[in-house]
Amino acid sequence: MTTHTNFAHQDRPIAHRLRELWAYRHLVGNLVIRDLKVRYKNSVLGVLWSLASPLLMMLVFYVIFGVMQRPSVDRAFHLFVLTGLLPWNWFSMSVAGGVGCVVGNASLINKVYFPREVLPVGVVVGELVNFLFALPVLIVMLYLWDIPLTMHALWLPVIVAIQAVFTLGVVFLLACANVYYRDTAKIMEVVLLAWFFGTPIFYDYGAFNRVIPILGWPIETGRLAYILNPMGTLVANYRTVLYGSPDGPPSAPDALFLLRTALTAFAILAVGYWAFARRSGRFGEEV
Amino acid sequence: MSGSIRFEGVTKSFVIAHDRPRSFQEAFVRVFRRTAAADRDVLVALDDVSFDIAPGTAVGLVGPNGTGKSTALKLVARIVEPSAGRVEVSGRVAALLELGAGFHPDLTGRENVYLNGSLLGLGRRDMSRRFDAIVAFSELERFIDVPVKHYSSGMYMRLGFATAIHLDAEILLIDEILAVGDQAFQHKCRERITSLKKSGVTILLVSHDTEAVRELCDRAIWLEDGVIQADGPCDDVLQGYYRSMVAREEARLAAETAAESAAVASTSFDADVADPATARAGARHAVPSATALPPTSPAQRPPSPDRFGSGEIEITDVHILGPDGTPHPIVLTGQPMTIRLHYIAHRRIEHPVFGIAVHRDDGTHVSGPNTRDAGLSIPFVDGPGTIDVHIDRLTLLEGNYELSAACYDDALSHAYDHHHRRFPMRVRAGDIRERFGLLALDADWTHRAGEGVDKR
Numbered sequence: 213m214t215t216h217t218n219f220a221h222q223d224r225p226i227a228h229r230l231r232e233l234w235a236y237r238h239l240v241g242n243l244v245i246r247d248l249k250v251r252y253k254n255s256v257l258g259v260l261w262s263l264a265s266p267l268l269m270m271l272v273f274y275v276i277f278g279v280m281q282r283p284s285v286d287r288a289f290h291l292f293v294l295t296g297l298l299p300w301n302w303f304s305m306s307v308a309g310g311v312g313c314v315v316g317n318a319s320l321i322n323k324v325y326f327p328r329e330v331l332p333v334g335v336v337v338g339e340l341v342n343f344l345f346a347l348p349v350l351i352v353m354l355y356l357w358d359i360p361l362t363m364h365a366l367w368l369p370v371i372v373a374i375q376a377v378f379t380l381g382v383v384f385l386l387a388c389a390n391v392y393y394r395d396t397a398k399i400m401e402v403v404l405l406a407w408f409f410g411t412p413i414f415y416d417y418g419a420f421n422r423v424i425p426i427l428g429w430p431i432e433t434g435r436l437a438y439i440l441n442p443m444g445t446l447v448a449n450y451r452t453v454l455y456g457s458p459d460g461p462p463s464a465p466d467a468l469f470l471l472r473t474a475l476t477a478f479a480i481l482a483v484g485y486w487a488f489a490r491r492s493g494r495f496g497e498e499v
Numbered sequence: 500m501s502g503s504i505r506f507e508g509v510t511k512s513f514v515i516a517h518d519r520p521r522s523f524q525e526a527f528v529r530v531f532r533r534t535a536a537a538d539r540d541v542l543v544a545l546d547d548v549s550f551d552i553a554p555g556t557a558v559g560l561v562g563p564n565g566t567g568k569s570t571a572l573k574l575v576a577r578i579v580e581p582s583a584g585r586v587e588v589s590g591r592v593a594a595l596l597e598l599g600a601g602f603h604p605d606l607t608g609r610e611n612v613y614l615n616g617s618l619l620g621l622g623r624r625d626m627s628r629r630f631d632a633i634v635a636f637s638e639l640e641r642f643i644d645v646p647v648k649h650y651s652s653g654m655y656m657r658l659g660f661a662t663a664i665h666l667d668a669e670i671l672l673i674d675e676i677l678a679v680g681d682q683a684f685q686h687k688c689r690e691r692i693t694s695l696k697k698s699g700v701t702i703l704l705v706s707h708d709t710e711a712v713r714e715l716c717d718r719a720i721w722l723e724d725g726v727i728q729a730d731g732p733c734d735d736v737l738q739g740y741y742r743s744m745v746a747r748e749e750a751r752l753a754a755e756t757a758a759e760s761a762a763v764a765s766t767s768f769d770a771d772v773a774d775p776a777t778a779r780a781g782a783r784h785a786v787p788s789a790t791a792l793p794p795t796s797p798a799q800r801p802p803s804p805d806r807f808g809s810g811e812i813e814i815t816d817v818h819i820l821g822p823d824g825t826p827h828p829i830v831l832t833g834q835p836m837t838i839r840l841h842y843i844a845h846r847r848i849e850h851p852v853f854g855i856a857v858h859r860d861d862g863t864h865v866s867g868p869n870t871r872d873a874g875l876s877i878p879f880v881d882g883p884g885t886i887d888v889h890i891d892r893l894t895l896l897e898g899n900y901e902l903s904a905a906c907y908d909d910a911l912s913h914a915y916d917h918h919h920r921r922f923p924m925r926v927r928a929g930d931i932r933e934r935f936g937l938l939a940l941d942a943d944w945t946h947r948a949g950e951g952v953d954k955r
């Protein structure tokens with residue numbers, strides 16, 4: 213039996229909210245399936261686009277930065293790019309899709325009650341599915357270019373989990389902000405572009421690492437970039453466990469550094485979820 | 500037992516949206532304008548409303564537009580949250596607010612049914628059990644694997660309705676009895692809702708159709724301007740609501756008539772010279788009212804389909820009087836009323852016959868009594884006078900009617916003046932409960948069971 217109380221400024225305990233979200237897990241699944249089906253409806257390649265589009269993007273980067281310019285990385289540059297590109301795509305597609313997920317589902321929100329958290333979660337999970345479709349292709353290509361899987365690939369679920377947490381936090385925040393300020397979606401288009409170039413996808417932070425003094429402290433720019441950009445750390449970690457360094461085989465990630473990123477990710481999720489949950493009761497009349 | 504709804508001092512107000520900054524630019528400008536708090540428009544949809552609905556009751560929410568009925572439904576459905584107070588709901592809620600909300604045009608009927616089920620918290624297995632029943636009810640077997648964008652709107656709503664009522668909800672929210680599909684399907688929907696009610700489902704129905712409420716509900720709540728005006732057994736509440744609706748319509752008509760007669764007064768001056776037709780057209784809308792029809796002498800008056808006659812006697816005005824003897828734009832079924840014809844005879848005429856006719860606005864000729872048939876003999880008329888047609892108990896059922904008024908010679912062959920369907924008469928339901936057809940027969944019904952009916 214379902215009993216609920218509807219009152220102002222609901223501060224339902226978080227355990228209650230999570231239980232409810234769990235009860236609606238089928239909705240998340242169905243929304244993910246809906247989005248995938250709709251996305252590939254009427255296209256010849258269908259779900260193969262999950263694989264084809266990152267490969268084509270990889271080709272573009274390879275031609276621009278590997279052929280037209282001298283690549284910053286000599287060893288299998290296209291795979292260097294691809295290991296970064298796949299997780300980035302997951303993130304950027306989630307953000308691009310998630311920022312409008314509440315506003316875009318206004319017709320649902322106005323008519324039916326369901327935990328609003330389902331929508332951002334659905335977007336992130338949907339893009340995760342896309343990412344997981346493409347991952348085997350990366351692994352096969354790595355194998356073909358003599359970079360076989362190592363034990364270190366077992367870190368992959370951990371890194372994926374951290375990225376999921378981080379992405380979800382960002383999407384919660386932006387989806388909520390977009391309900392009140394529709395500019396958020398427009399701004400994010402530009403921010404994502406800048407973020408893409410600020411993330412080491414076709415280059416490595418190590419390539420321009422310098423020590424500069426800030427307020428008397430010697431700061432490594434590479435390290436600073438990682439601290440400022442969790443996506444940078446995540447991409448670098450994918451690369452470490454799958455591809456290795458520009459001139460070495462795959463290795464274990466810096467566990468402490470990964471832990472710090474995980475903490476950042478959870479902090480972002482906590483803030484994002486808090487903001488979203490606090491506002492979500494009013495979405496029905498705001499969108 | 501689940502299926503109860505409880506409103507405890509619920510207030511819901513909306514900030515009118517045009518005032519909210521929707522972009523950073525507006526938000527930024529507002530920082531400097533400093534008028535923010537002042538020009539906020541707040542709409543109070545529900546104001547400290549409390550009521551309890553026991554499991555298994557069917558309750559109708561009635562009231563004029565914009566008085567918070569739909570807001571109340573949305574509060575039960577948890578689509579909006581109250582500004583103050585609390586709404587307690589126990590049981591699964593199915594909302595027939597908009598059928599097929601959440602259907603995606605690119606997905607097939609089957610996929611949408613599952614998606615819709617999960618919107619209400621039902622998993623794949625739960626839905627699989629219900630799926631066949633849903634499809635059977637919607638009668639869409641042939642189209643269930645076709646994307647719903649190819650559905651007609653009727654098919655779309657049928658599928659939405661079928662899905663919504665197969666979710667085993669304990670509470671059913673209905674916003675207006677739905678016009679789903681063709682007649683046969685509508686019957687099926689009503690039957691289904693009735694059988695759900697019998698099986699103990701709590702129903703909350705919002706409707707402007709008081710008959711629909713009377714048919715389905717045990718209890719009615721009349722909301723007006725966000726507060727409860729009346730709450731109780733259907734008949735009592737609906738009667739009060741109906742009375743206030745009629746009063747409201749009368750007030751509106753009176754205001755319109757006043758405005759129009761003002762307009763006629765200002766135009767008829769020019770019209771006298773320029774175009775008598777416009778003056779008459781204006782007057783037609785203005786009656787019945789205190790203003791007389793434009794006094795036109797027979798010579799000036801060109802023949803027209805809705806007014807003709809030789810003009811020795813003119814019917815100058817027609818008034819519809821209510822039970823209290825004063826003009827009313829609306830009369831009620833079952834109540835006394837009087838139709839008063841004002842005439843002026845320009846010369847002495849012997850044995851005139853006055854008559855009226857009632858047409859429904861679709862052209863059906865309902866009645867046409869006259870003084871001769873009624874046995875009233877008028878020896879002669881000269882100068883002004885009135886004829887009253889008094890009806891003790893009006894048997895016309897709710898509808899809009901048009902009155903004709905005429906004066907003929909005693910052979911009914913020569914028209915002195917004939918106004919054809921020129922006077923609107925609005926009838927609204929009163930004390931008589933009948934509602935099908937044109938007239939209330941107001942008969943006495945008896946039932947005798949068993950044999951010997953013929954023998955008495």
